[in-house]
Amino acid sequence: xxxxxxxxxxxxxxxxxxxxxxxxxxxxxxxxxxxxxxxxxxxxxxxxxxxxxxxxxxxxxxxxxxxxxxxxxxxxxxxxxxxxxxxxxxxxxxxxxxxxxxxxxxxxxxxxxxxxxxxxxxxxxxxxxxxxxxxxxxxxxxxxxxxxxxxxxxxxxxxxxxxxxxxxxxxxxxxxxxxxxxxxxxxxxxxxxxxxxxxxxxxxxxxxxxxxxxxxxxxxxx
Numbered sequence: 001x002x003x004x005x006x007x008x009x010x011x012x013x014x015x016x017x018x019x020x021x022x023x024x025x026x027x028x029x030x031x032x033x034x035x036x037x038x039x040x041x042x043x044x045x046x047x048x049x050x051x052x053x054x055x056x057x058x059x060x061x062x063x064x065x066x067x068x069x070x071x072x073x074x075x076x077x078x079x080x081x082x083x084x085x086x087x088x089x090x091x092x093x094x095x096x097x098x099x100x101x102x103x104x105x106x107x108x109x110x111x112x113x114x115x116x117x118x119x120x121x122x123x124x125x126x127x128x129x130x131x132x133x134x135x136x137x138x139x140x141x142x143x144x145x146x147x148x149x150x151x152x153x154x155x156x157x158x159x160x161x162x163x164x165x166x167x168x169x170x171x172x173x174x175x176x177x178x179x180x181x182x183x184x185x186x187x188x189x190x191x192x193x194x195x196x197x198x199x200x201x202x203x204x205x206x207x208x209x210x211x212x213x214x215x216x217x218x219x220x221x222x
Contacts, residue, residue: 079114117151
């Protein structure tokens with residue numbers, strides 16, 4: 001039997017869901033364009049209501065299901081760090097090279113929504129369906145980057161943001177990348193590489209780590 005539920009809302013998008021997004025991702029307030037800010041909230045609210053997750057903070061902290069799993073924390077620890085890193089890099093370029101034509105709002109918004117598709121890819125209901133019979137719709141049927149681009153366009157975010165949702169990950173190797181996407185992509189990949197080297201990833205999930213990575217043991221906790 002074919003599945004027609006993927007991409008469809010499982011529950012209504014309410015103001016309570018939108019408020020939870022603002023609480024979990026306070027960096028949204030740093031987007032100066034109010035309309036863009038609201039669309040970013042809507043993207044996350046849509047992604048959550050399409051999934052079985054109640055809040056973004058429930059999404060596991062992992063690069064992909066089974067890969068690059070954090071020893072503690074959740075997906076927001078990664079996403080918010082990427083926002084901080086990408087924003088810092090953007091501000092440094094804008095300060096020291098004011099002639100650079102870089103949209104700061106797009107960098108911030110793109111960093112916030114770059115993993116919005118993980119609500120779909122990490123949904124336990126989807127993971128079980130794909131695992132039970134990978135021959136039906138694949139495993140996963142759509143990676144978070146592809147589904148994230150769908151979410152962005154579905155809620156009316158501009159093409160530039162859908163491009164970042166797609167291009168920040170592996171799919172970006174096969175397309176030309178915008179300047180803003182490059183900032184987000186480098187912040188994203190650098191964070192995971194550093195987390196691996198710092199010993200913040202479970203050893204059994206590091207098969208995809210760069211060959212030069214040598215994970216340092218964490219300091220003992222008191």
